[in-house]
Amino acid sequence: EVQLVESGGGLVKPGGSLRLSCAASGFSLSNARMTWVRQAPGKGLECVGRIKRKTDGGTTDYSSPVKGRFTISRDDSKNTLYLQMNSLTTEDTAVYYCRGVGSAFDIWGQGTMVTVSS
Amino acid sequence: DVVMTQSPLSLPVTLGQPASISCRSSQSLVYSDGNTYLIWFQQRPGQSPRRLIYRVSNRDSGVPDRFSGSGSGTDFTLQISRVEAEDVGVYYCMQGTHWPWTFGQGTKVEIK
Numbered sequence: 001e002v003q004l005v006e007s008g009g010g011l012v013k014p015g016g017s018l019r020l021s022c023a024a025s026g027f028s029l030s031n032a033r034m035t036w037v038r039q040a041p042g043k044g045l046e047c048v049g050r051i052k053r054k055t056d057g058g059t060t061d062y063s064s065p066v067k068g069r070f071t072i073s074r075d076d077s078k079n080t081l082y083l084q085m086n087s088l089t090t091e092d093t094a095v096y097y098c099r100g101v102g103s104a105f106d107i108w109g110q111g112t113m114v115t116v117s118s
Numbered sequence: 119d120v121v122m123t124q125s126p127l128s129l130p131v132t133l134g135q136p137a138s139i140s141c142r143s144s145q146s147l148v149y150s151d152g153n154t155y156l157i158w159f160q161q162r163p164g165q166s167p168r169r170l171i172y173r174v175s176n177r178d179s180g181v182p183d184r185f186s187g188s189g190s191g192t193d194f195t196l197q198i199s200r201v202e203a204e205d206v207g208v209y210y211c212m213q214g215t216h217w218p219w220t221f222g223q224g225t226k227v228e229i230k
Contacts, residue, residue, distance in 0.1 A: 035219070044210065044221055045161075045210055047218050050217070050219075061218070063218040064218070097166060104179075106169040106172070108167055
């Protein structure tokens with residue numbers, strides 16, 4: 001079964017850092033188009049970053065609000081995607097989802113909550 | 119960034135009746151490869167989003183055929199031919215043509 005499971009969310013103070021993980025099973029992360037999407041409480045969906053497939057160069061892109069603060073990486077040996085978040089602000093409070101797109105699937109994890117508060 | 123505008127934002131529907139959601143983009147969603155990367159997602163209460171339609175009109179596996187997508191360029195529509203109770207939730211369009219990919223505000227479908 002194709003599945004994504006996020007972890008690493010929690011409460012962090014403004015200016016702090018957090019690293020989210022997204023473990024994949026049933027497919028190889030390096031062959032999928034992976035994205036991190038967030039949803040602030042009661043709000044809509046926002047793409048924060050993506051990492052291309054290895055065959056497409058494996059490069060990363062970010063949205064303006066997180067560029068320079070967030071970094072996406074992938075550990076192929078663990079089949080896990082990461083989102084390193086630095087210099088967090090209250091505006092980053094949200095549920096963070098990882099999303100994977102392959103030739104025959106489009107799947108989302110269950111999400112992990114990140115709360116930035118003093 | 120490409121702005122995606124959905125309407126209506128709230129859609130009360132009678133069971134068994136049709137429903138239609140509009141999604142407009144601030145620029146053309148035709149990619150250089152000729153494809154149009156317009157996607158529709160459904161988010162049921164308390165759940166993660168689920169893709170229903172990709173590339174404007176292609177239904178995902180397992181999606182009931184009462185869901186259909188249409189449109190071109192900057193104007194797109196999601197139609198539900200006969201709304202069922204399990205269709206309650208928020209529907210989002212998303213463009214995957216121009217980075218950053220952007221979503222519409224969401225349309226909340228509820229039963230009257």
